[in-house]
Amino acid sequence: NAGVTQTPKFQVLKTGQSMTLQCAQDMNHNSMYWYRQDPGMGLRLIYYSASEGTTDKGEVPNGYNVSRLNKREFSLRLESAAPSQTSVYFCASSEADRVSLNTEAFFGQGTRLTVV
């Protein structure tokens, strides 16, 4: 049972480089999310997608773009990496929609990104 798979697990970038974090889920979930985790701040929402073809900004979207390629896949792109984007990134999915808020999120293993 794969659940939520995200790649890569680790990445080091130089300031100004770009990269895409990939995420796929096999649970047929409607909603997908990208969070970043920083020490002492819990997880903060970067972008989310409530359904295929829709994306919306979360709490900390600056410097990121996303693509909901299909129902399974949701990618996060850093166009010009900055040291402030050093963080652990988590992709997640849930069955939730606008009406139903009672479903838990399932998380990928995380990507530890360092920007030097």
Add this chain to the structure above:
Amino acid sequence: AQKVTQAQTEISVVEKEDVTLDCVYETRDTTYYLFWYKQPPSGELVFLIRRNSFDEQNEISGRYSWNFQKSTSSFNFTITASQVVDSAVYFCALSEALNYGQNFVFGPGTRLSVLP
């Protein structure tokens, strides 16, 4: 806006002690959902429990128990007879509605160390 507070940044206990992790939340919604997640040293986020705002019954699952009190906006988590394997960061989260879906607002986490 929704907010989750976990006042305990770090807790250390000796194996077999009981420990309670505090969670206080803020919301203007009348219907909402609360969650606890565990993040072991390996880094993944593991779902532990979901509770809706209409159900104030306490819940026990093995060594874990949860005390939900709407009057104090608290959703505390107790581990009985703690074990070394319980060492992890524990996150409390609150579900909120977004324009097109659902977000999980996380607290900053409590790092629990269980010493042998």
